[in-house]
Amino acid sequence: MDLGLKGKVAVVTGGSVGIGLAIAEGLAAEGVVVVLAARDFERVRDEAARIAATYRVRADAVACDVSTREGTDTLIETVKMSHGGPDILINNAGAGSNETVAEAPDDKWQAYWDLHVMAAVRLGRGLAPLMKARGGGVILHNASICAVQPLWYEPIYNTTKAALMMFSKCLSAELVGDNIRVNCVNPGLVLTPDWIKTAKQLTAGTGGDWQGYLDGVAREFAPIKRFATPAELANFFVFLCSERASYSVGSTYFVDGGWLRTV
Incomplete structure (x- = not known):
């Protein structure tokens, strides 16, 4: 199936390892130019070079911490200068947590809020106008099944992923008129x-x-x-990026092997 993605430009945060890297590879296999953003300079540089050599597409590496305003500003400016803007944004950067509500300090709550929510807010705010100028595009948020079915030992992760899911819905309503489709994916075990x-x-x-x-x-x-393997989840992300999913707007999709216990 030709997904019609060849030549598009995609930004993938948390793109040097795990799910983000698998999504970047899945897009590159479709001929997409990929911009990998991650904190570890050497790792993101090496993975971008490997993707470029393997799939014969341009793959850029941007070393930045998207949980900070400085990091998102760096990524936005780099994509603007190098490509004029993106056609696809994958807000994937994230991490699990381990704490109780009673014991977790304020700064831990803030750190995860900045990583899971404010990174998506700032990148959406900064890249959507560039995306609009290119005729539209796709923004996908990688949340978690824990956004609706929480695990007891990670209340901060559960809460911030739930907020990301709601932010995705709100952003979708704002951008659909600009031909930008926004959706959210809630993975299970990957x-x-x-x-x-x-x-x-x-x-x-x-x-x-x-x-x-x-x-x-x-x-x-x-x-x-x-x-699931990261590649299995990546396949779903790649599909949502394509015109084959042109009527998918403002939705949340569970890719969880049947884990969700409700309808």
Whole structure:
């Protein structure tokens, strides 16, 4: 299926690893010019170079922290100067948390608010006018099933992802008249390096069966009984970026292997 994406310009935050990297690769495979944004300069540079060599497309690396105003300003200006603006924005940068409401300090709440919500606000505000000038485009937000079905040990993550989901809905209403489609994706279990790292840490003192630990998590939460690969999730993002999803506006999609327990 030709998705009609060849030659488009896509910005992917958190683009050097995990889901963001898989989305960047999925877009590059369709002939999209990709701009990878991440904090680690060497890693984002190396991954951009690998994508460019593998898929024969232009792939730019921007080292920035999108949880800060300075970081989003850097990304916006770089994309403007290099490409005139984007056709696609994937707000993917994020991280899990681990705390209780009673014990979590204010600065931790603020840090996750800046990463999960304000990064999307600032990039939407800064890049949407450039996108409009190019005739329209697509903005996708990577939230989480935890936005509606929270896990007890990460109240900050749950809350900020729920806010991101609502922001996506609000932004969609503002931009649909500019031919910019905004949607949100709520993934379930996706086998990212962070999950593997956490599993290894949790099983280090009990034999190190990290794969068994992850299998147990999948059996507990996902009726499909396994984690998704980042590429499986990326396929859905790539589809939503295309004109094949032209009537998808202001929606939230669950890609969770059946984890969601309600309708």
